[in-house]
Amino acid sequence: MGNDGQHIYDLNEAREKIRSFCLYRERSQQECRDKLYTYGFNSDTIEILLSELIQERFVDEERFARAFVRGKYSIKKWGRYKIKQALYPHSLSDYVLKKAFTEIDSEKYWANLMQLCEKRWPLTKGKDEFLRKQKLRAYLQARGYEADLVQEAMQEFFKG
Numbered sequence: 001m002g003n004d005g006q007h008i009y010d011l012n013e014a015r016e017k018i019r020s021f022c023l024y025r026e027r028s029q030q031e032c033r034d035k036l037y038t039y040g041f042n043s044d045t046i047e048i049l050l051s052e053l054i055q056e057r058f059v060d061e062e063r064f065a066r067a068f069v070r071g072k073y074s075i076k077k078w079g080r081y082k083i084k085q086a087l088y089p090h091s092l093s094d095y096v097l098k099k100a101f102t103e104i105d106s107e108k109y110w111a112n113l114m115q116l117c118e119k120r121w122p123l124t125k126g127k128d129e130f131l132r133k134q135k136l137r138a139y140l141q142a143r144g145y146e147a148d149l150v151q152e153a154m155q156e157f158f159k160g
Contacts, residue, residue: 011049014039018049022058026067028090032059065092065100073104077112080104082144110153113145117157133158 014036021027021035029050036046053059068087072078078086080101087097120139126132133154140150 019058026064027059028064029059030091061096062099065096066103069100069103077116079144113153117153
């Protein structure tokens with residue numbers, strides 16, 4: 001008993017496992033709920049365990065969302081759109097999302113975008129410069145950056 005593929009029927013064992021699951025890194029309520037379903041519990045038991053986790057501060061939606069946003073924009077250099085898409089499966093409220101996005105410092109966000117331009121431009125291939133610029137723009141937008149910011153960043157990058 002106790003492996004991810006097996007059902008855990010003992011409530012205390014499940015309580016300890018889900019706590020250690022939460023201690024590993026910040027978790028959303030949805031992640032914990034999904035994990036508890038793999039333990040074979042019904043919805044009522046899962047909601048009871050989840051409320052215990054929230055009361056004991058093992059799970060905090062706002063803390064999770066802030067850490068998620070901080071990590072994705074600082075480490076992975078993702079833009080707001082991509083971060084928001086990645087948060088969607090966690091079923092967070094608009095209030096929590098709004099609070100989480102305050103973690104993004106606009107100067108560092110701009111610096112990330114410019115850094116991506118500098119790194120990606122030499123790797124971008126195409127028949128002519130126009131095509132290369134289109135590919136760079138598409139790449140930056142795929143990273144989740146807003147179209148107007150991408151346009152502004154590219155103008156500054158190619159001006160200098």
